[in-house]
Amino acid sequence: MKYLAYNSWVLLLTILIAPSDSFANSWTCHYAELTRNVLIFHPNEPATLPCKVYYTKPDENVMPRTLWNAENDDDYCERKAIEFIKTLESRGWQCSSDNDQ
Known part of the structure; x- marks a missing residue:
């Protein structure tokens, strides 16, 4: 059950991170072999509210x-x-904006 819930979250965030007009900014950060993603989601784009940071x-x-x-x-x-x-970044992570790519 936990595996199914995790996969559902991964699918949701994959959809959110995919190129679309429904987010303002996203970043990918790397440190050694680790990766982190930070995403600002605006469900009512172009309105800036509400918003969430994932x-x-x-x-x-x-x-x-x-x-x-x-x-x-x-x-x-x-x-x-x-x-x-x-x-x-102050802890050594290398972050770049996904919107610049």
């Missing part, structure tokens, strides 16, 4: 997490995601 560890058997979400502050998700990316 964090995934695609190479590990870890459920994706929602780190932050907002319904009232336009800049909250982007601000928190960028702070988190800076924290990862």
